[in-house]
Amino acid sequence: MALLVQKYGGTSVGSVERIQSVALKVKKARDEGHQMVVVVSAMSGETNRLVALAKAIQEPSNPRELDVLLSTGEQVTIALLAMALEKIGCPARSYTGFQAHILTDSAFNKARIQEIDDARVRADLEAGFVVVVAGFQGVDEQGDITTLGRGGSDTTAVAMAAALKADECQIFTDVDGVYTTDPRVEPKARKLDKITFEEMLEMASLGSKVLQIRSVEFAGKYHVPLRVLSSFEEGEGTLITFEEDGMEEAKISGIAFNRDEAKLTVRGVPDMPGVAYKILGPIGEANIEVDMIVQNISHDGTTDLTFTVHRNDYRKALAILQEVAKGLNAREVLGDDTIVKISLVGVGMRSHAGIAGTMFGTLAKEGINIRMISTSEIKISVVIDEKYLELGVRALHEAFGLAKA
Amino acid sequence: MALLVQKYGGTSVGSVERIQSVALKVKKARDEGHQMVVVVSAMSGETNRLVALAKAIQEPSNPRELDVLLSTGEQVTIALLAMALEKIGCPARSYTGFQAHILTDSAFNKARIQEIDDARVRADLEAGFVVVVAGFQGVDEQGDITTLGRGGSDTTAVAMAAALKADECQIFTDVDGVYTTDPRVEPKARKLDKITFEEMLEMASLGSKVLQIRSVEFAGKYHVPLRVLSSFEEGEGTLITFEEDGMEEAKISGIAFNRDEAKLTVRGVPDMPGVAYKILGPIGEANIEVDMIVQNISHDGTTDLTFTVHRNDYRKALAILQEVAKGLNAREVLGDDTIVKISLVGVGMRSHAGIAGTMFGTLAKEGINIRMISTSEIKISVVIDEKYLELGVRALHEAFGLAKA
Numbered sequence: 001m002a003l004l005v006q007k008y009g010g011t012s013v014g015s016v017e018r019i020q021s022v023a024l025k026v027k028k029a030r031d032e033g034h035q036m037v038v039v040v041s042a043m044s045g046e047t048n049r050l051v052a053l054a055k056a057i058q059e060p061s062n063p064r065e066l067d068v069l070l071s072t073g074e075q076v077t078i079a080l081l082a083m084a085l086e087k088i089g090c091p092a093r094s095y096t097g098f099q100a101h102i103l104t105d106s107a108f109n110k111a112r113i114q115e116i117d118d119a120r121v122r123a124d125l126e127a128g129f130v131v132v133v134a135g136f137q138g139v140d141e142q143g144d145i146t147t148l149g150r151g152g153s154d155t156t157a158v159a160m161a162a163a164l165k166a167d168e169c170q171i172f173t174d175v176d177g178v179y180t181t182d183p184r185v186e187p188k189a190r191k192l193d194k195i196t197f198e199e200m201l202e203m204a205s206l207g208s209k210v211l212q213i214r215s216v217e218f219a220g221k222y223h224v225p226l227r228v229l230s231s232f233e234e235g236e237g238t239l240i241t242f243e244e245d246g247m248e249e250a251k252i253s254g255i256a257f258n259r260d261e262a263k264l265t266v267r268g269v270p271d272m273p274g275v276a277y278k279i280l281g282p283i284g285e286a287n288i289e290v291d292m293i294v295q296n297i298s299h300d301g302t303t304d305l306t307f308t309v310h311r312n313d314y315r316k317a318l319a320i321l322q323e324v325a326k327g328l329n330a331r332e333v334l335g336d337d338t339i340v341k342i343s344l345v346g347v348g349m350r351s352h353a354g355i356a357g358t359m360f361g362t363l364a365k366e367g368i369n370i371r372m373i374s375t376s377e378i379k380i381s382v383v384i385d386e387k388y389l390e391l392g393v394r395a396l397h398e399a400f401g402l403a404k405a
Numbered sequence: 406m407a408l409l410v411q412k413y414g415g416t417s418v419g420s421v422e423r424i425q426s427v428a429l430k431v432k433k434a435r436d437e438g439h440q441m442v443v444v445v446s447a448m449s450g451e452t453n454r455l456v457a458l459a460k461a462i463q464e465p466s467n468p469r470e471l472d473v474l475l476s477t478g479e480q481v482t483i484a485l486l487a488m489a490l491e492k493i494g495c496p497a498r499s500y501t502g503f504q505a506h507i508l509t510d511s512a513f514n515k516a517r518i519q520e521i522d523d524a525r526v527r528a529d530l531e532a533g534f535v536v537v538v539a540g541f542q543g544v545d546e547q548g549d550i551t552t553l554g555r556g557g558s559d560t561t562a563v564a565m566a567a568a569l570k571a572d573e574c575q576i577f578t579d580v581d582g583v584y585t586t587d588p589r590v591e592p593k594a595r596k597l598d599k600i601t602f603e604e605m606l607e608m609a610s611l612g613s614k615v616l617q618i619r620s621v622e623f624a625g626k627y628h629v630p631l632r633v634l635s636s637f638e639e640g641e642g643t644l645i646t647f648e649e650d651g652m653e654e655a656k657i658s659g660i661a662f663n664r665d666e667a668k669l670t671v672r673g674v675p676d677m678p679g680v681a682y683k684i685l686g687p688i689g690e691a692n693i694e695v696d697m698i699v700q701n702i703s704h705d706g707t708t709d710l711t712f713t714v715h716r717n718d719y720r721k722a723l724a725i726l727q728e729v730a731k732g733l734n735a736r737e738v739l740g741d742d743t744i745v746k747i748s749l750v751g752v753g754m755r756s757h758a759g760i761a762g763t764m765f766g767t768l769a770k771e772g773i774n775i776r777m778i779s780t781s782e783i784k785i786s787v788v789i790d791e792k793y794l795e796l797g798v799r800a801l802h803e804a805f806g807l808a809k810a
Contacts, residue, residue, distance in 0.1 A: 016458065016461045016462055019462065020462065050481070053421065053481070053485060054484070054485065054488060056421040057421055057424065057425065057485055057488045057489050057492060058488035058489065058491060058492040061488055062487065062488050062491050064498070064499075065483075065484040065485075065487045065488045065491075065499055066484070066488075068480060068483060068484040068487075068499050068501070069480070069481055069484035069485065071480075072477035072480045072481050075473060075474070075476075075477045075480070076455070076458070076474055076477050078473060079459070079470040079471070079473040079474035080458060080459065080462055080470075080474065082467065082470045082473075083459060083462045083463040083466055083467050083470050083471075084462050084463065086463060086467050086470075087462060087463040093469070094469075094470055094473050096473070096550070098503060098548075099548055099549075099550075120548075143503075143504055143525075144504075145501070145504075
């Protein structure tokens with residue numbers, strides 16, 4: 001008998017019929033002898049409906065009141081799912097954030113979980129109930145309702161699993177697992193049975209939107225075994241694991257990509273301490289997130305600094321840079337918002353020089369020019385023109401033999 | 406400076422625009438220097454929407470989960486109203502049932518308030534906030550969410566007013582006060598400036614659906630001055646008061662009526678102790694509420710017992726009586742579901758014999774036959790054929806000079 005935490009997102013509980021089919025899945029696991037905690041999101045469309053109501057009244061909306069409003073979405077789902085479970089002979093009890101004692105800080109709209117007092121949930125599990133918990137929400141020390149930000153239901157599930165020391169945290173989504181790359185770009189993409197936390201973090205942050213990145217970090221930190229599965233199809237999904245089989249072997253797990261990038265370059269800035277800070281400081285102050293940063297060696301005492309931002313922030317970043325460049329006596333500011341990033345992700349690739357070579361060679365053979373390169377312990381990222389995205393992903397998928405298991 | 410509790414029902418907060426206009430009303434009172442607590446219901450239609458969702462899944466729905474579900478309706482309204490208040494420069498803070506520490510028993514769907522810990526609400530009032538409280542909901546000792554049953558928002562308002570020792574509890578509805586009778590039946594009906602609690606209880610229980618009867622009882626018990634006003638029109642409404650001006654004078658406050666009545670008679674039952682119990686016991690066990698009960702003197706050792714029930718329960722009550730009558734050797738069972746009840750309500754009428762005479766004489770003059778009579782300290786009720794309802798109400802309204810102030 002295991003203790004499982006399952007999480008179903010908005011699409012999975014988007015209608016009465018889908019809630020009923022989630023109930024059947026939960027009952028099946030319980031009939032197999034498992035203790036079950038189920039975390040659910042708001043029915044799809046509900047959060048948007050509530051946000052629209054709030055906007056019609058006050059924009060930006062008072063953060064505290066917005067959380068009072070939004071948290072009702074999940075509260076509706078937990079009640080309906082508990083009813084659906086009881087209806088099919090599976091005693092269940094729902095828990096809002098405050099009832100599950102999910103204590104957070106007071107950062108409304110983006111609160112962080114600090115502690116979970118799971119005494120009552122444990123008692124209900126022992127008594128044979130399925131415990132249904134509202135995702136995305138908590139309560140702060142003053143008793144104010146907080147929400148964890150969009151996608152926070154994944155985090156709730158992982159936090160419950162960590163608090164309860166669950167055997168597994170299963171995230172049910174509309175995909176059946178983590179793939180070697182996006183199947184819409186490369187139809188030969190293969191579902192992975194396993195992936196390490198580090199790889200998953202890279203895949204997630206690079207745009208494979210299967211899991212919310214915070215929840216993966218959280219799971220890694222508290223050593224919660226995490227599994228991604230489909231709500232709609234049978235299957236084992238993908239297990240995100242701590243075991244790294246064959247560490248010595250360079251294993252490419254997949255190819256992630258991100259279409260939302262834009263790059264900016266400040267050319268000919270004096271190569272002296274503090275320059276990077278003078279350029280990137282104002283960008284950060286404007287709340288613009290910087291992704292890749294590349295600075296190469298200098299020529300004649302000056303250097304070029306290039307970085308990428310989200311495409312939505314491109315115009316704003318460009319305007320800021322033009323101001324900054326003046327003060328730095330930089331030669332010019334260049335920008336391009338028609339670029340994409342492709343990354344090869346895999347444990348232990350750093351120590352295998354052949355991999356970078358194969359990657360660059362493959363792209364060259366297809367006539368794809370590489371604009372930027374950045375590497376980490378478990379990934380190699382390149383920036384290329386957006387028109388080459390599909391071609392590049394497919395060529396790399398083939399070159400690293402990812403279609404074969 | 407007074408402390409006012411205002412309550413706005415579902416129609417008054419039925420849209421974004423209406424919520425904004427409630428905010429203006431609240432701000433106006435606050436600008437006059439009052440401390441404000443506002444209790445709100447779910448937006449009209451919302452509770453029905455949620456009930457329909459629940460029914461689609463489980464019927465009857467699990468009572469605990471139904472309360473988790475339904476309580477979201479008011480939670481949406483408090484957040485939106487708090488935002489609307491803040492938007493117009495009126496700092497506000499919303500409170501769910503658990504946040505306002507409205508402690509109830511555990512009778513889901515029809516919980517009773519046991520205690521309110523108002524420390525935090527008081528602190529917010531002192532700090533200058535308008536406090537917006539979700540009506541209809543509370544929390545039990547285990548931390549489970551409860552609801553007070555339909556119309557329970559009135560009760561929440563009165564309970565908050567009692568706990569805070571508010572100067573007045575103002576119930577805003579879609580009528581502008583309590584009338585001498587229903588203006589749809591008698592266009593000359595006049596709005597009362599004042600009515601006593603006892604009279605209001607009789608008026609409410611007799612079908613003048615202005616206030617939920619429980620909230621009036623509650624207000625009477627805790628001596629909370631209650632005022633009924635219109636959400637949509639300016640005016641002083643009707644104050645429900647403890648002072649009884651001119652007790653010696655018989656004052657008729659109004660004429661209430663109820664169309665939902667049906668009467669049943671068991672004829673020729675042995676006139677002996679326990680007979681009424683033998684007849685009415687099985688009716689009560691079948692959860693049928695009995696309204697008027699009349700038993701006259703006996704003839705030849707037998708008597709007739711007549712009582713009225715809600716029309717919806719008529720067929721069921723008739724079937725039960727036919728069984729009971731056999732065991733009692735009763736002569737026959739008679740029934741009529743085309744009757745109505747009209748009541749004259751006023752303090753001190755019992756001691757003024759002339760009133761009953763005027764009432765019966767007025768009806769006789771219109772050719773209206775009286776089928777049953779029952780009296781209490783502050784009312785005289787008669788049962789007549791339903792076709793005479795409007796005629797009877799208008800004749801009595803005229804006879805007692807209710808159109809004049």
